[in-house]
Amino acid sequence: MQAQATQIIHAYKQAPWRVQRQYVGTFLLVVISTSMVAALYLQVTARAARAGREIQEMRLEITTVQRTNADLETKLADLTSTSTMESRAIEMGYRPVKPGELDYVAVPGYVVPEPAILLAADDITQFSQALPSEYTQSLIEWFDARVKNGGY
């Protein structure tokens, strides 16, 4: 009786449809795994590409702003140049002062100013971080790094 049951189970395990299903299952597993990896890869590269594009646009914007800034500074200097200011002053009825026409007043505690400190705003680019490696490495490089770091 027991031998017969074992025989039936053995026959069931070796049934052609069951073997075929195992093959199909394995195949599907490979396909699904590959698809998942491909989807993950696509997602990562898409994000990297989007970030790359944003960086390019920001870089362009920075350059444009820097150019505009330099242009405005030069235009301002043109408008306040010695010759322009002098002719404007004369138009407005001013004339150069003579030494005898000046009044000097003693102001206690007044310190003659040193030449203007022309510190520009801090250059933020010097402190900018390098791009995170997630944006530049491939999936294989990422996996390799994880393996080398023990999963971290």
Added chain:
Amino acid sequence: MRQQYAIRSLVLAAGLAFVGLAIVVQMIRIQNSTQAKIFISQGDLYAGEFRTFYPERGEIYDRNGHLLAGNRTVYEVGVSLSQVNDPQTLATTLGQYLGLTYEQVYNQLTNSPKSWEYVAVQDYVGEDTVTALQQLIQQKESAGDKSLNGLGFKPHFQRSYPENSLASNVLGFVTQDGRGYFGVEEKYNDLLAGNPVQVWVPSDPNKATEIPRVPNGTTLVLTLNRDLQAKVENILDQSLTKYGAENGAIVVMNPKNGEILAMATTPRLDLNNYSNYFSVYDNGSQYNRSIGMAYEAGSVVKILTMAAALDAGTVTPQSTYVDTGSIDVGGITIRNWDRQSWGQQDMTGCLQHSLNVCMAWISTQMGPQSFYGYMERFGLGHPTGIDLSGEAMGRLKVPGDTDWYNVDLGTNAFGQGVTVTPLQMLMAASAITNNGKMVTPHVLYSMLRDGHQYNVPSQFAGSPIKAETAKTLNQMLTTSLEGESSSALLPGYRVAGKTGTAQIPTQNGYDDSHTNASFIGWGPVDDPQFMIYVWLQKPNISIWSSETAAPVFSQVAEQTVVLLNIPPDAVRAQLVQK
């Protein structure tokens, strides 16, 4: 049958496996072959490009924050040849807007080598022109007209000088290749230009690249006072006209720290049109006469002779000399400027009447070793070390030189046979105003980089004379200037100084009809805050510096005290008391 089928299947499978394996082996072999490396490197050429990011050139300001040299955007106007629809319209439009002929542009568009993708039609095009062209393109495109397809604009920086020719001799200029010439632009070219960064930029937009940090060039703050510079240049230009001088130079320096407050020379160059350089100057030494052109300055050198003699103890202010109108030195007779004898004179009188004979006597009393030792310590014959390019060092002949003769000891004492630049004289004379310490002149006040300001410390160039000597001579020069009622005097302020009228050496001896008129002076005497050197080359209204350079000194001093807020002596004394 079944077994035969199985064998065939096995053979077929083995055959296919072998073929597959062979393909894999071949793939590996090809990928690791030398040809593959060449192919990969060739492929890499199209995978991106090395792009050089040039930093914005550092700006230059005066000491009060006025921009003297900046940058502005200009454009390269070019055409992408593969996108051109209508070369005739493009040629007509660009010719009209860029001032080119139709043929020039049309030839560029149609006759360029086939491998060319892009052709630059004109560079350094101004913003106004480019804006007008961009508006035209927009108008045409909105009307469906694609005749200007392919036209593009690449922006980049160009050096700009808002003050045009102001302080051109100090600033120098930058050519289109980005290199600085003359003045600060050349001396500090590396600092101003910064460091270009080369980066590999992939063509594949999916590959994000690191943003290169391209720090701007270092910004420089000069010691110049823009308003004083403008006034001094104006006075110099008017003086040349008034006195009929060929050229000239005026330098204003702070004698306490060597800061150059103004440095005017002629001719000057509009720095925004530097291509006129060759029509303005014959040689580089003319670009900044204050430092680049050494000349026989004449009697202004007498203050150094007197300083040396006082310091060495050869004479005192009370020492007397009986001037007979001539003296024999090295077998040559030396005479006074007026060929007259002035009788008994003390040392202040020798300076006041600018007696050549007295000075020659002093130097012979000192002896060549002592006299030339002092002159060398004053820096004659050596560059001052100012931070401007193109400095000349003048010539001080000394015993032992093949062209030195005994008479030179006498003539050098009153400024003949020795060549100096105006700046060398200022540096040497700074010892008289500065308790014997000589300052190194400089134009750089500070540097700005990465949000930090680095101030340039003042430097001393030695102490050629003692503090006591300096004070004594300062007083003697004040007295001598006041004693002759000089036109250099400035009402309300005590100033000291010395004239210098020098004949001009030629190949046939000295030119009797032309002179170099000079004046060196400083004030206020009790607390010198400015030191001025005036040099007028060949004035034709009068050959005497007392009638030309001296009044110019007074004019410059008047503007200097106003712009530097220096109260008159009486007012200053009251303010100090309070």
